[in-house]
């Protein structure tokens with residue numbers, strides 16, 4: 001099943017999360033800074049999944065870890081329920097916020113204590129946050145297992161005895177244990193077999209419905225993001241280049257980089273032969289980047305202006321924003337330009 005205008009998203013416009021001009025620069029020399037995130041803006045509504053997609057190294061995980069306060073931002077704000085999460089002071093406010101925001105990583109193995117059984121791992125958060133009494137603990141863990149489909153046998157096992165899919169279910173259960181509102185899912189299925197990927201994605205979607213969760217779902221793979229997302233943000237070298245609801249992003253793709261990403265998804269329909277766009281040209285360095293379009297060196301539509309000015313993210317239709325000087329050009333024209341200007345492989 002794909003997420004569209006499902007019950008979870010319909011009629012909910014209130015932003016749970018607002019990210020405002022978020023930047024994270026890493027110092028990499030005397031005067032050099034690597035611009036891992038460079039002025040990112042987006043919102044996540046209640047009960048919604050925002051997919052964040054882009055190639056490796058474009059800054060997706062940095063967005064996730066800064067939002068989780070695992071590392072400080074260089075500048076910018078993240079608001080949850082209107083509250084600036086970076087200015088939270090005091091231990092009780094901090095703990096309360098930690099309960100509401102959780103993260104799931106690609107492989108939870110490294111964060112699951114190898115010496116503890118699954119039941120003790122799942123009980124840990126309840127003990128730390130004192131959200132139930134000792135007497136209620138067993139029953140609370142049981143309830144969590146029912147919701148996430150963890151069997152009684154699994155509870156007695158150690159992390160190394162589980163396969164990747166089951167370990168990820170434990171990672172998800174642990175993230176859910178404190179009843180969060182928002183979860184960053186950072187490539188949660190990228191290390192799993194395709195058949196297991198579908199199970200985990202379905203579980204996440206099911207839990208979203210049941211628990212009114214909001215997700216930032218990070219992946220380098222647009223075909224994975226497509227299934228779970230209501231809206232999608234495409235990221236390139238530290239910046240969002242296009243953001244729209246899923247249907248619009250696929251039907252009215254405007255940024256050349258998004259077009260290239262879409263063209264790489266294998267199509268099942270053999271009648272519709274698709275030209276796969278193979279990007280040429282150098283990826284510019286994220287260290288002290290010039291204030292120009294960062295995609296210009298690989299773009300088949302680039303004009304002198306692209307090497308002179310950075311295109312800001314601008315709205316081309318309600319809810320659809322694109323950072324391209326030529327965002328107004330029709331998609332067909334862009335696709336034609338793509339097949340003329342680049343090596344195109346026929347996918348059959």
Ligand SMILES: Nc1ncnc2c1ncn2[C@@H]1O[C@H](COP(=O)(O)OP(=O)(O)O)[C@@H](O)[C@H]1O
Nearest residue numbers: 026034036055056057058059060061062063286
């Ligand atoms: N701690 C760090 N110090 C220096 N550079 C970093 C650090 N963490 C990430 N980076 C750099 O920031 C950029 C974005 O990384 P990351 O967010 O991990 O990308 P993605 O998750 O999209 O693959 C990369 O160029 C990466 O090398």
Ligand SMILES: [Mg+2]
Nearest residue numbers: 060061062187
């Ligand atoms: Mg990453």
